[in-house]
Amino acid sequence: MRLVVGIGLRAGTPYAELEGAVAGLPGEVELLVTLEGRETEPALQQLADHLGAKLCTFSEEELGKQTVPNPSDQVSRLKGTPSVAEAAVLAAGAELLVPKYKTHNATVAVGRLPAAGYGVHEQEVVHRVIAERRDVREGFLQLEVDDEKLTRVLEAAHRAPSVGLSQPWDFLLIRDLATRTKVHELAIRQRDLFAQSLPNERRQAFDGLKIEAILDAPLNIAVTCDPGRGGRHVLGRHADPRTTWFSAAIAIQNLWLAARAEGLGVGWVSFFGPQEVAEVLGLPPHIELVGYLCVGYVDHFAPAPELIRSGWAKRRPLSWAIHEEVWGRRSTSIVDDAHEAAPNAVPATGQRIRVVVGGDATNLASAEALVVDLHEDKPDHDFGVLWRPARTPEEAEEYGVEIARDLALQGAGHLDVRTATDSPAAKALAEGLKAGASACGLTHSCA
Ligand SMILES: Cc1cc2nc3c(=O)[nH]c(=O)nc-3n(C[C@H](O)[C@H](O)[C@H](O)COP(=O)(O)O)c2cc1C
Incomplete structure (x- = not known):
């Protein structure tokens, strides 16, 4: 385990006191961290030498930004930061392993550093x-x-x-x-x-x-x-x-x-x-x-x-693939994004796709056709059928945007949107398809 030891100490703290305070730690100490100005303390320097650790400091301001479990009013008054030992451990990018403990002249906290990655x-x-x-x-x-x-x-x-x-x-x-x-x-x-x-x-x-x-x-x-x-x-x-x-x-x-x-x-x-x-x-x-x-x-x-x-397909932006905590939750609404993007979209050329919303596999006779199946029961697998049993019209609209955007990545130039039912979900999904198409520079028509 890679350890970091945060130390707040009075001037002139004896070395033996510090050595005793860090005895028996469960890993190798890589870093000793303290408040700026304290690095000149002989006991700290000697401890760093003894442990083979690097001695680093943080300013009052940097320490003051850390949220520590055990802040102290007294330290705040004296040092301008509510914590030195714990705050220095956190400022070093470590997880706090042992909260602060006191010796006669010093306060010590221990953290563990993440395992090292590779060099740049x-x-x-x-x-x-x-x-x-x-x-x-x-x-x-x-x-x-x-x-x-x-x-x-x-x-x-x-x-x-x-x-x-x-x-x-x-x-x-x-x-x-x-x-x-x-x-x-x-x-x-x-x-x-x-x-x-x-x-x-x-x-x-x-x-x-x-x-x-x-x-x-x-x-x-x-x-x-x-x-x-x-x-x-x-x-x-x-x-x-x-x-x-x-x-x-x-x-x-x-x-x-x-x-x-x-x-x-x-x-x-x-x-x-x-x-x-x-x-x-x-x-x-x-x-x-x-x-x-x-x-x-x-x-x-x-x-x-x-x-x-060759222009056959395009890359999907990473942001389209990231959801926060719950499927479909993104930093901004994809429907709003689509409406915002539409006026500046670069016109796309490509294949015409007839999207039958609320249809089923029987609508697939033409090679241009793609079906969005809204039924609750999963249809037999067919790449011509996208199964989207939306729970709400809002979700259906988002599905529509997503489908249109993803079709744009696979060579679509025009969406001919048809609704096979007039359910709220079908209407919303069709609206989403149109918004998604416009956002990607696709033309669209509806029947
Ligand atoms: C599972 C799998 C199957 C693939 N099958 C084919 C294939 O049959 N013919 C082909 O030309 N490329 C095939 N590819 C390559 C993809 O077209 C290619 O990975 C993709 O276009 C991205 O290009 P890149 O791999 O150069 O980054 C396949 C890739 C994967 C992962």
Whole structure:
């Protein structure tokens, strides 16, 4: 434990008294803190030397800002601050562990400091690799990935957190061209199916996108998950079996980041049913595919995600993702925000989406259609149906804003808003959709 000791003392306090006051503390004292001017006291200096601790001071003003559990009128009169020992501990950024106690000439309080993070430069490197990791589908070089590098990258993946330390992943390394060709055929088939499901404009944009590098990258890695690994009593998995797959996905993220740091590109391909790939790879029935990765040296790492650079999608602002204490509570109302943003919104171009509020899956015949289902019962899963059983019209309006904003991030240019029922929730959600659309520069119409 990293300790900080706050000391208020009279001039001339004997060293032995201070040494006795801090004897037997439950950790290493890193910092001695006191009121500005007191650092010249010989006993304090000697104590700092004895403990190998740094001696720091705070001004009356800095100490006076701290809210301490045991303020003293007498100290306030004499020193201009209601506390020295406790206030100095808090001012040092520590949590108060032992409230102030007195010796004949001194007052002492002890705090514990948070464990140290990395130095600024190292922090920057971590954030840089996170920011500069890219999903790479182009520019792979026909160079073997050397074993040492690959081992380091796999070690990073293998160090990932996992539920109950079950380590449910395995890494199947695929270099064989015949196997990769079979996997590639699966991806091409799914690519075609997806293209056919898109509205015309969106299909044209999709045609220009590369979505895999299975044959270009010399190495493919199938990351699998064994949902039963470790037997019956894996700690933390019993209540939520999904944690096994989360663990494997985190391993992939570790792999991805380490690969970026090593100058290796990684592209994740999910254009196939996991079972189809499992069959091609001959996975045993109890093993499931989590991620299929194309890995290799690349000629460059793009500065931004390909889907952003091509205009296919946009980044969601962090503030949209943060809720305070209760879902939906934000520092300002998103409906008010939307109305405020509308006059300055940059006009967006993109696909037309017909949003049927209060409809159901039967309204999905056209590829342009999207349904907002307001029923209490959860509908069958379909990405064309957004289930929003709003509890109040206010909540419905917020959902409308959110849906519109998120559609704007996925290439929408116009919302054609229709209401299939005239319930207050449907009307409010439709209003929210229009407000959200205007805030993002989308045009809208209604019927
Ligand atoms: C689970 C998952 C599946 C993905 N599947 C594909 C895919 O099939 N094809 C593709 O081109 N990119 C795929 N990606 C990459 C994303 O498109 C990419 O991460 C996103 O656009 C952000 O870009 P960035 O990774 O370069 O930051 C996938 C990413 C994840 C996390």
